[in-house]
Amino acid sequence: MTSALAADLDAAGFTVERVDALWGAEAAASLHRGSRVAALRALAARPSSPLGTLATLFVLGLPVPHEDAAAAFPTAGLDAVVAAGLLRVDGADGTDGTDGAEVLPTVDLRPYAFVDDLGAGSWWIVSDLGELALGHAISEEHVLGIGGATTTLSGLQVPVPVRTVLDLGTGCGIQAMHARRFADQVVATDISRRALDIARFNAQLNGIDGIDFRYGSLFEPVAGERFDRIVSNPPFVITPRRPGVPSYEYRDGGMVGDALVETVLRGLADHLEPGGTAQLLGNWEYHWGVDGLDRVRGWFADTDLDAWVVERERQDPTSYAETWIRDGGTKPGTTEFDTLVGAWLDDFAERRVTGVGFGYVVVRRPLPGGPSGLRRFERVPETLGSNPAGLGATVARVLDAAAWLAGHDDAALAAAHLSVAGDVTEERYYWPGNDDPTVMTLVQGGGLGRRVDADTALAAFVGACDGDLSVAAIVGALAQITGVDEQALAADLLPAARDLVLDGLLVPAA
Incomplete structure (x- = not known):
C-alpha cells in the first residue's frame, strides 16, 4: 500500500x-x-x-x-x-x-525537503495532527513531526559514512532516515509503540530500508551493543512531576529535572565504538550558585570521552515554563495556563533552578592509544551559525582539528604550516582621520560564524598563514619586524593559533 x-x-x-x-x-x-x-x-x-x-x-x-x-x-x-x-x-x-x-x-502528512552532503532530497513524513488541525491541545501520546529541533539535529549529524548508527528516541523516524543516508544499518528505538509504528510507516513510504525499529526506554533495547554513531533528540523538556501537569511522550522523559539528559550522556561511553561519535540536543539546569555548563562538564568527569557542548540559548524559569506550556496547546490567558505556570515555577523554586540552557552535545570515544582531550563547554549565541544544515560538516572538522591539535605539542605546532580557511575575512574599523585601525575582527563565513577580535600581531600572523612558512618562521619574522621578544610573541600567538585551528579559521596545510 x-x-x-x-x-x-x-x-x-x-x-x-x-x-x-x-x-x-x-x-x-x-x-x-x-x-x-x-x-x-x-x-x-x-x-x-x-x-x-x-x-x-x-x-x-x-x-x-x-x-x-x-x-x-x-x-x-x-x-x-x-x-x-x-x-x-x-x-x-x-x-x-x-x-x-x-x-x-487522522494524521498530518506533509512533504519535507532537505540538502546534505549527498545532495538534495525530499520525503513525505507522517505524524500526529497538531493543535491547529485538532482545534484543541494535543494528547500526551502525540507523535511530533518536523520542527526546528528536527532540522537542527539532522544538520548536526556528521556526514561521514559509517557501519552502524543508533537513533535514540526516534519519534516519527526522521533522524533514523537521515542517518541511513550515511550508514549501512540503523537501529531506532522509542518508548512509544505508536511512534515506532509511524516511523516504520515513514520509512516504508519513502522506500528506505536498513532501519531496525525497537521498543524500549533509552539504551535498554540495545544493551551490550556498540555503534559507530549515536544521534538523539531525547525527550529533554523539564516538566514538573505533579498531578494535573501533562507529560507528553515526545518531549518529557519521565525523570526529574535534566536527569534524562544526564542519563543519556553518561550512557554514551558504553555504547560507542572506539572512534565513534554522538550528536545530541539537550537541556540542562542552572542551580543557585552552580553554572549549567559546569553541571554538564561534571557528567563527563569520570569518562575518557571527548566532549564539545555548545549552549545556544538560556531561558529564565518563567520563559521556559511558558514556552513549553504553549507548545502543548494550552493558551495564555486561560486558567489552565496560569495553573501550569504556577506548577512549573513551584518545581523550579523547590529545586533551586535559576535557568535552563539549550544546545548541542558532540561526543567522541577516542581510539585506543589515540589522541584525545577535547573538553569544550561554550556559549555561542543563537544569532551565530544560522545555517543548521551545514553544522554536521563543522562538527566533523572540529573533531578532526581536535585530534590534530592533541597530537601536536607546542614544538610540533611551531613546525607546522597553517593556511587561512577559505571562508575567513577580516573587518577593520578606523577612527576618522587615523591611518591605523582601532578594531580588527576575523570573521568566519561558515560553521558557527565566529568573530575573533585580533590585535596587530595576531592579524599579521593570520595574514601570513598561506601554507608556505611554518608557524615558527612567521613568528620569528614578526618579532624581527616589530622589535619584540620572539619567545614572548610565541607565547601569545601559539595559544591563539590553537584556538583558531579548533574554530576552523586556520587549517593545517596539506
Missing part, C-alpha cells in the same frame, strides 16, 4: 515547492504562525486538484468532499488509505455510502 500511496503523492506533485506555490509565500508564513485563513483564500481561488486536496487534508487538517478525496488517490484507492488509518469518512447519507460524505485526516 505504501508504494501505491507514494505514487499518488508523487503524481499530484505533493512537494514543498509545489505546496508553497499553491497558496504563496505570505500564506505559507501565516501557516507557520498558526493561521489557515490566507491559505484557504488562495485555495478557493483555484480549481480543484489532487494537489489542493492533499494540501487541504494533510497540511491544513481540514475535510474535503468524498469525490475529491477519491480523485486524489487513483492508485492506492481511497478505501485503502482509510483502512491504513490516514483518513476517515464522515457524514455519508446516500445509497452508495458516499453522497454528502466528507473525508477528514
Whole structure:
C-alpha cells in the first residue's frame, strides 16, 4: 500500500515547492504562525486538484468532499488509505455510502525537503495532527513531526559514512532516515509503540530500508551493543512531576529535572565504538550558585570521552515554563495556563533552578592509544551559525582539528604550516582621520560564524598563514619586524593559533 500511496503523492506533485506555490509565500508564513485563513483564500481561488486536496487534508487538517478525496488517490484507492488509518469518512447519507460524505485526516502528512552532503532530497513524513488541525491541545501520546529541533539535529549529524548508527528516541523516524543516508544499518528505538509504528510507516513510504525499529526506554533495547554513531533528540523538556501537569511522550522523559539528559550522556561511553561519535540536543539546569555548563562538564568527569557542548540559548524559569506550556496547546490567558505556570515555577523554586540552557552535545570515544582531550563547554549565541544544515560538516572538522591539535605539542605546532580557511575575512574599523585601525575582527563565513577580535600581531600572523612558512618562521619574522621578544610573541600567538585551528579559521596545510 505504501508504494501505491507514494505514487499518488508523487503524481499530484505533493512537494514543498509545489505546496508553497499553491497558496504563496505570505500564506505559507501565516501557516507557520498558526493561521489557515490566507491559505484557504488562495485555495478557493483555484480549481480543484489532487494537489489542493492533499494540501487541504494533510497540511491544513481540514475535510474535503468524498469525490475529491477519491480523485486524489487513483492508485492506492481511497478505501485503502482509510483502512491504513490516514483518513476517515464522515457524514455519508446516500445509497452508495458516499453522497454528502466528507473525508477528514487522522494524521498530518506533509512533504519535507532537505540538502546534505549527498545532495538534495525530499520525503513525505507522517505524524500526529497538531493543535491547529485538532482545534484543541494535543494528547500526551502525540507523535511530533518536523520542527526546528528536527532540522537542527539532522544538520548536526556528521556526514561521514559509517557501519552502524543508533537513533535514540526516534519519534516519527526522521533522524533514523537521515542517518541511513550515511550508514549501512540503523537501529531506532522509542518508548512509544505508536511512534515506532509511524516511523516504520515513514520509512516504508519513502522506500528506505536498513532501519531496525525497537521498543524500549533509552539504551535498554540495545544493551551490550556498540555503534559507530549515536544521534538523539531525547525527550529533554523539564516538566514538573505533579498531578494535573501533562507529560507528553515526545518531549518529557519521565525523570526529574535534566536527569534524562544526564542519563543519556553518561550512557554514551558504553555504547560507542572506539572512534565513534554522538550528536545530541539537550537541556540542562542552572542551580543557585552552580553554572549549567559546569553541571554538564561534571557528567563527563569520570569518562575518557571527548566532549564539545555548545549552549545556544538560556531561558529564565518563567520563559521556559511558558514556552513549553504553549507548545502543548494550552493558551495564555486561560486558567489552565496560569495553573501550569504556577506548577512549573513551584518545581523550579523547590529545586533551586535559576535557568535552563539549550544546545548541542558532540561526543567522541577516542581510539585506543589515540589522541584525545577535547573538553569544550561554550556559549555561542543563537544569532551565530544560522545555517543548521551545514553544522554536521563543522562538527566533523572540529573533531578532526581536535585530534590534530592533541597530537601536536607546542614544538610540533611551531613546525607546522597553517593556511587561512577559505571562508575567513577580516573587518577593520578606523577612527576618522587615523591611518591605523582601532578594531580588527576575523570573521568566519561558515560553521558557527565566529568573530575573533585580533590585535596587530595576531592579524599579521593570520595574514601570513598561506601554507608556505611554518608557524615558527612567521613568528620569528614578526618579532624581527616589530622589535619584540620572539619567545614572548610565541607565547601569545601559539595559544591563539590553537584556538583558531579548533574554530576552523586556520587549517593545517596539506
